[in-house]
Amino acid sequence: MLKVLLSIFLVLVVVISIMGRTQKATVKKEKRVPQTLSKGWGDQLIWAQTYEEALFWARSKNKPLMVIFHLDDCPHSQALKKAFAEDEKIQKIADENFILLNLVHETTDKHLSPDGIYVPRILFVDPSMTVRADITGRYSNRKYAYEPSDIKICKFKLLA
Amino acid sequence: MLKVLLSIFLVLVVVISIMGRTQKATVKKEKRVPQTLSKGWGDQLIWAQTYEEALFWARSKNKPLMVIFHLDDCPHSQALKKAFAEDEKIQKIADENFILLNLVHETTDKHLSPDGIYVPRILFVDPSMTVRADITGRYSNRKYAYEPSDIKICKFKLLA
Numbered sequence: 001m002l003k004v005l006l007s008i009f010l011v012l013v014v015v016i017s018i019m020g021r022t023q024k025a026t027v028k029k030e031k032r033v034p035q036t037l038s039k040g041w042g043d044q045l046i047w048a049q050t051y052e053e054a055l056f057w058a059r060s061k062n063k064p065l066m067v068i069f070h071l072d073d074c075p076h077s078q079a080l081k082k083a084f085a086e087d088e089k090i091q092k093i094a095d096e097n098f099i100l101l102n103l104v105h106e107t108t109d110k111h112l113s114p115d116g117i118y119v120p121r122i123l124f125v126d127p128s129m130t131v132r133a134d135i136t137g138r139y140s141n142r143k144y145a146y147e148p149s150d151i152k153i154c155k156f157k158l159l160a
Numbered sequence: 161m162l163k164v165l166l167s168i169f170l171v172l173v174v175v176i177s178i179m180g181r182t183q184k185a186t187v188k189k190e191k192r193v194p195q196t197l198s199k200g201w202g203d204q205l206i207w208a209q210t211y212e213e214a215l216f217w218a219r220s221k222n223k224p225l226m227v228i229f230h231l232d233d234c235p236h237s238q239a240l241k242k243a244f245a246e247d248e249k250i251q252k253i254a255d256e257n258f259i260l261l262n263l264v265h266e267t268t269d270k271h272l273s274p275d276g277i278y279v280p281r282i283l284f285v286d287p288s289m290t291v292r293a294d295i296t297g298r299y300s301n302r303k304y305a306y307e308p309s310d311i312k313i314c315k316f317k318l319l320a
Contacts, residue, residue: 105213
């Protein structure tokens with residue numbers, strides 16, 4: 001009995017070690033998916049890379065800038081991203097009327113965090129370079145936070 | 161004769177107008193290719209999006225940062241990009257040893273333009289956040305410019 005158990009154990013060890021090796025080889029060979037600037041917020045939209053670039057485009061195209069702060073591993077960011085990316089109307093409005101920037105890191109400009117640093121948070125900047133701290137969502141404690149159900153408010157704001 | 165010419169002209173007008181319409185429809189339907197963070201400098205590499213993000217990664221991973229300033233419509237940038245992206249060894253060295261950032265817009269940090277603003281230009285930053293103005297290419301007038309043939313110098317610098 002002990003002999004049988006021992007051989008089963010040995011076979012298991014060999015199988016697991018082979019599986020481990022195969023997996024390692026696969027991981028090493030696996031090609032990385034190129035990172036996109038949209039990060040899932042709309043592949044068909046044109047995104048600025050940095051705040052400086054976004055300000056340049058806002059000024060030169062005379063369009064307001066929309067800055068979305070988010071994090072990959074934040075469920076609230078993910079939910080808002082899904083709603084934003086899947087809403088065709090909001091994608092169209094964003095594409096036609098705004099310079100767009102999404103960031104997973106804060107900038108050095110304190111004007112972009114009027115009531116602190118949190119995600120998701122959306123700030124608008126005028127083509128004249130003024131951060132529009134007066135454009136807020138519907139939460140008094142985190143003024144620039146939006147939820148998926150706020151997309152309609154957002155649409156209204158975008159068109160205002 | 162005039163009648164024949166007139167009908168040929170009319171047919172031509174109709175054909176051109178139909179072709180025009182088809183072309184317009186195609187342009188409108190055409191999907192945009194999602195912008196990548198690599199912008200052609202190596203899709204398999206991991207790129208930081210902004211200087212702030214790159215500095216954060218350099219500090220937390222204790223790796224030096226390589227900042228490439230370039231422009232899409234600059235032939236010198238294009239040539240350097242091609243050499244950089246196609247050189248497997250340099251891609252491997254860059255991937256394993258550096259935090260990487262490529263920018264088509266200047267940052268607000270003057271330390272990144274020690275001898276002025278031009279492209280292509282490569283600057284290195286220590287994990288301690290010091291811009292290494294001492295790491296230069298082989299041109300005395302534009303110290304941080306590199307040409308495709310300098311890739312070997314670059315390799316040496318990357319390994320130093």
